[in-house]
Amino acid sequence: MVADREGGARQRPVRAMAYAALGVVLLAGCASMPDSGDLRDVESTPRQDTGVRVFAMPPADGAGPGEIMQGFLEALTSDDPEYDTARKYLTPDAAGKWRPERSTTVLANGPTIETDCSPGGREETNSVTCVLAGSRVATVDAQQAYQPVGGSYRKKLHLTKNPKSGQWRIDGLPDGVVMGKSDFQRNYTSVDKYYFASNATVGASGQPVAVADPVFVRSKVDAMTQMVRSLLKGPTTWLGPVVRSSFPTGTALRKSASGLAPDDQNKLTVPLNLKPSQVAASKCTEMATQVLFTLRNLVPTLESVELQGAGDDRLCELTEERAESVAWHGSSKRPEYLYFLDGKHRVVRMPTGSTGTGSVPVPGPLGEGGKGLQSVAVSRDERTAAGVGDEGRSLYVTSLAPDGSLGEALVTSAGATPAERLTTPSWDARGDLWVADRDRHRPRLFMVEQGAAKPEQVAVPDLNGQIKDARVAADGARIALVVEKDGKQSLLIGRIQHDDGTGQGTSVDGLRSAAPDLEQVSAVSWAGDSRVLAAGQEQGGVQQMRYVQIDGSTLDGPALGALPGVKAIAASEDERVPLVAYSEDGIVRLPSGAQWQKVDKDGTAPVYPG
Structure with a gap:
């Protein structure tokens, strides 16, 4: 914490x-x-x-x-x-x-x-x-x-x-x-246990997408054994409808198992009650990946996991390096560039690790200007971008390539002012694009499959208020919504349930508060597998930026440096990447151990891929 x-x-x-x-x-x-x-x-x-x-x-x-x-x-x-x-x-x-x-x-x-x-x-x-x-x-x-x-x-x-x-x-x-x-x-300490998104794969090989499920364990009472038991019991009730586990039903630690700990080679052996005949090789690898991703929260030096069956038979062994190729994991994907709009409303970029202030326009039409862009989102693979232009009325999608074309708008808004039109869009790992229309007369949330299909309106049955911002998690299983009601803006997290063949369509369900003490949330960005960075203020307080867990728990630690007039923030699931914000000083970034630094005084709308 x-x-x-x-x-x-x-x-x-x-x-x-x-x-x-x-x-x-x-x-x-x-x-x-x-x-x-x-x-x-x-x-x-x-x-x-x-x-x-x-x-x-x-x-x-x-x-x-x-x-x-x-x-x-x-x-x-x-x-x-x-x-x-x-x-x-x-x-x-x-x-x-x-x-x-x-x-x-x-x-x-x-x-x-x-x-x-x-x-x-x-x-x-x-x-x-x-x-x-x-x-x-x-x-x-x-x-x-x-x-x-x-x-x-x-x-x-x-x-x-x-x-x-x-x-x-x-x-x-x-x-x-x-x-x-x-x-x-x-x-107690907060630990993410990992499952796989039920309806999401990534890449030609169909990698499953890892989804974090935060729980609290007693930190000094055999925490590793606690976490393995919790993982085997399955996901929490809230997350359960949108994820799956590769462990067969009934899988448990052997009764004698306790005090799990890595050996001097940073390898952990996990004794299970399974027989080798119950586990296919590919499933065993996924099981070991779940264990490895989960326990690295507690032991960052963990390098490999061996799953043992009944009778000490080895079921499979997995190294940390191989686990990253078994499942798509948002926090392990370091973005190549930071993107934002320059003073000419062109999409520009600079290398993530840059310490300078130089930026260059992206290849393709979004780097040329001409549509009066207000916000931008870049796909996770950094090959495609979506821009909101025409003073917030239109959503365009194009390739980040010199020969890309803009085409017609995929989504349009009839809102009376830019603040009542389209939000900043965002992408999940499957390549689906999300955007909300803030038109007070016809508010809607849209998903554009693969950033190219006909926009699908997404149902939000528990919504009590109007969506002012929407940011989908990399795993595509959860979404952060800023919702306004009675002049107050709160941060809610919902789980995304895709059409399972019943014709129900895509919906966002199980809305819950992630920052109950904030009543004016002005900006939000995912900043890890189970946390977001929010800019907002408590009742009677001043604006602040802080990390919050998606379950609403408080992160214990030093506050971020004060920054007046924050209008947008950019963080990455890869927590090593510096924070970036759009404030009264333009685009600024926060290097590790330093103060906020100016990047571009005329820049706006900073984003990392996603």
């Missing part, structure tokens, strides 16, 4: 699964809670070094109800793999029934305990009911999927006193765990 730009990239944290040099560190620093009195917060544990394992203390002999409640909450934030210490605060029956893995509730601060616990039953001294309360920020469900939520949190816990031992224990509680935001950030 780190957003540093190292060489232009956000580097995912690598969590060390090791004890501190002098042993484990016990949870401390939580406020003590008396058995009676007013409300008291259980403060979140201060952020610890991520290489330190944190364990909680078991209940003290003779501890009162308040101390039991406090100790239980502390134990929920520890690195205890099976919550064994937390279960010691429960009665044996409650410990056997409690399912902590079913959900994690994240509160703005540590949960508040109602310390004046109300008596229950006839023997008032042996039975009390206490309440946990707080303001919800998010939940993580049993599939480890994150979802921002608001509102209040209030749950009852019941405690009893054992008549023989005299010890208080919790005997009634809801499933799941609860903790403050800072404890969540210390305990």
Whole structure:
């Protein structure tokens, strides 16, 4: 959950699964809670070094109800793999029934305990009911999927006193765990697991397209094994309708598998419950690719994966280099050029790695001007470009070749002003082109198959507002929409469902907020497999640029340098590529470790391929 730009990239944290040099560190620093009195917060544990394992203390002999409640909450934030210490605060029956893995509730601060616990039953001294309360920020469900939520949190816990031992224990509680935001950030990390787009292949060989499915795992509790288990269980409910897995139904790690880690050759062996006869060679290669793409989030040095079947039979082995040829992966495709419009409204380009300011017109008609271009999009293979001209009325597509021709407009808008006409177009990896018409009287979202077919109007059944911008992900399975309602602009992510032969056509479904605290989003660009870069502002705030995860989770890290008047931004799925923006100063870029630099004072509408 780190957003540093190292060489232009956000580097995912690598969590060390090791004890501190002098042993484990016990949870401390939580406020003590008396058995009676007013409300008291259980403060979140201060952020610890991520290489330190944190364990909680078991209940003290003779501890009162308040101390039991406090100790239980502390134990929920520890690195205890099976919550064994937390279960010691429960009665044996409650410990056997409690399912902590079913959900994690994240509160703005540590949960508040109602310390004046109300008596229950006839023997008032042996039975009390206490309440946990707080303001919800998010939940993580049993599939480890994150979802921002608001509102209040209030749950009852019941405690009893054992008549023989005299010890208080919790005997009634809801499933799941609860903790403050800072404890969540210390305990959990966001990791992308990978599947393949259901209806997308790329190139003559028909490469499947990798799609990221972000989940949260406990970062210091055997995270690699957690991630493999999560991958094998299948995609999250939200993404499931548009992706597939190459693992046969029922595939799982062998029961004895735990503590998965690469060997000294950076090779990981994954023991599965499959027989060689169940897996074709091509499918096995795809399976290994899913594992490799997923675990590189945790271990960037991972070089190869071997899948083992039942009886230690080798199913297949895959190297990192070969994986990139097995599946099309957006973040591994480094763009050759940055493109933008110069002062003459021509499409110009400069090499991605350039440190200078020189640009040249692209080959073909878009590099010659004449259509009053307002925006441009270049296909992922950088062979074709789409331009919106005629003051936003017309969408043209042409080859980036000297002999290319412009032809007739593929999509036209009748909007009253340029701001009510066509958005900046965008391309996915299959070569499909996407654009929205902002005409307030007839708003529409279009897909142009292969950038040449008759435009297809795309249904957005959950849309509540008007689309002001649309940027498709490289995988073609997801799209980012800026939607305006009641004068506020929000950033939503939807999944793209293509016609499966039922005649339903293409649709964008499952809209969800990616930046719930931003109410004026002015620009957006995909900036990785599962994140976007957005320019916007919070209520009463000033404009800012920041990375956001598509599941709505917050990326922890330094803010980008301030840049006034941002009108457009360009980022790449390859996170090593510098950010570029169009602001009051024209085209500017942000090299790694530096400040914003001017590129072209008269330039507008910067884009990378896509």
